[in-house]
Amino acid sequence: MADGEQPFWKTKKMSQMTQAEWESLCDGCGKCCLNKLIDTDNNELHFTNVACKLLDTKSCQCTRYKDRFKYVKDCVRLTPRNVKKIRWLPDTCAYRLVAEGQDLYDWHHLKCGDRNAVHRAGISARGRAISETEAGDLEDHIVDWAPPQPHRRAARR
Helix, strand or coil: CCCCCCCHHHHCCHHHCCHHHHHHCCCCCCHHHEEEEECCCCCCEEEEEEECCCEECCCCEECCHHHHHHHCCCCCCCCCCCHHHCCCCCCCCHHHHHHCCECCCCCCHHHHCCCCHHHHCCCCCCCCCEEHHHCCCHHHHEECCCCCCCCCCCECC
């Protein structure tokens, strides 16, 4: 990027991004691939450390990304149209941040150039998630992984 040039996530609407730009927003944390529970009494959302059967918990990448819907019927495809409606995206998720008009965190690979920075920053599910096959009752695996706060994001525009 030339000096003074703004990155695409600051200059384009999500609907204007190319497929490659859209896909590059994913920080690779793996948290969107963790099972979530909603309390039917109060509609409260709870995150678990139980990963989708397709998530490689070491790399935090989907093992069947291109054809994941064939294997996981309730897998959600994030789009510019639905991203603002999905309440379970982590607070650190680039899709969520850009949709809210925020900048990416410093550890995001598009800012720092390192895809492993998300893991070193302690943001990802790496080393903290387990497979569905070893989980048992999801209620026994509720977690609260509040992100570390030193890398504050700056408001956009």
